[in-house]
Amino acid sequence: MAKSENKTEGASLEIIFVGRSNVGKSSLIRELTGRKVKVGKRPGVTLIPAHIRLSDLLITDMPGFGFMSGVKERKQDIVKDKIVRYIEDNAGRIMMAVMVVDGPVFVEVVERWESRKEIPIDIEMFDFLKELGIDVVLAVNKTDRVREEELDSMLDGITDKLGMLPPWRQWINMVAPMSAKKGQIKSLKLIIRQRLHDKRRDDLFKYFRS
Numbered sequence: 348m349a350k351s352e353n354k355t356e357g358a359s360l361e362i363i364f365v366g367r368s369n370v371g372k373s374s375l376i377r378e379l380t381g382r383k384v385k386v387g388k389r390p391g392v393t394l395i396p397a398h399i400r401l402s403d404l405l406i407t408d409m410p411g412f413g414f415m416s417g418v419k420e421r422k423q424d425i426v427k428d429k430i431v432r433y434i435e436d437n438a439g440r441i442m443m444a445v446m447v448v449d450g451p452v453f454v455e456v457v458e459r460w461e462s463r464k465e466i467p468i469d470i471e472m473f474d475f476l477k478e479l480g481i482d483v484v485l486a487v488n489k490t491d492r493v494r495e496e497e498l499d500s501m502l503d504g505i506t507d508k509l510g511m512l513p514p515w516r517q518w519i520n521m522v523a524p525m526s527a528k529k530g531q532i533k534s535l536k537l538i539i540r541q542r543l544h545d546k547r548r549d550d551l552f553k554y555f556r557s
């Protein structure tokens with residue numbers, strides 16, 4: 348049996364972390380759980396889903412989608428298809444998807460796609476998750492790279508692109524500004540706790556670092 352099957356067997360709940368390559372998914376999971384998943388400097392390090400098992404809860408670090416240096420375009424499409432397939436196959440146990448974005452560059456990247464008349468991959472993924480009825484939380488990472496006084500307008504710009512009307516604070520139960528690098532991830536922790544509580548799974552709190 349493949350190693351990953353051992354981890355997924357018997358899991359009844361799952362939280363997946365999705366997002367472009369290099370946005371900080373693996374760093375965030377490590378901060379949240381204290382468990383290490385592969386974290387590399389080179390984009391595109393995670394090419395297959397990596398799992399952490401916390402009781403019957405599976406934490407899944409999805410491969411980064413979108414541009415990866417050194418990875419051919421065709422391969423990137425294959426990665427995207429694999430992600431979509433994985434999510435469809437496991438939608439029944441996925442209680443939540445954390446979509447991680449690189450806050451300071453998100454709007455610029457999206458607008459680059461829009462100028463080519465293409466649907467930005469982050470937006471496509473966000474809508475796809477919602478269509479499947481998956482609870483999506485937006486983790487806006489790398490806030491350490493913006494000045495405090497620019498934070499609100501950055502967050503308004505990001506949520507607006509994803510179809511959530513500003514001000515972003517209207518969406519506080521699904522938008523979590525954070526810095527995985529600085530260990531500032533409190534808002535996401537609170538959201539995860541709330542969702543676990545709603546599912547009467549307070550017993551799982553202990554697996555997340557406080």
Ligand SMILES: Nc1nc2c(ncn2[C@@H]2O[C@H](COP(=O)(O)OP(=O)(O)OP(=O)(O)O)[C@@H](O)[C@H]2O)c(=O)[nH]1
Binds near residue numbers: 366410492526
């Ligand atoms: N400034 C800053 N850098 C961060 C933050 N979080 C992660 N990084 C850096 O971003 C780079 C990518 O982080 P990863 O956690 O490997 O990103 P990933 O999304 O797992 O990347 P893939 O596995 O390629 O999809 C690393 O160099 C991290 O140190 C953050 O909050 N702020």
Ligand SMILES: [Mg+2]
Binds near residue numbers: 372374385386393408
């Ligand atoms: Mg990774």
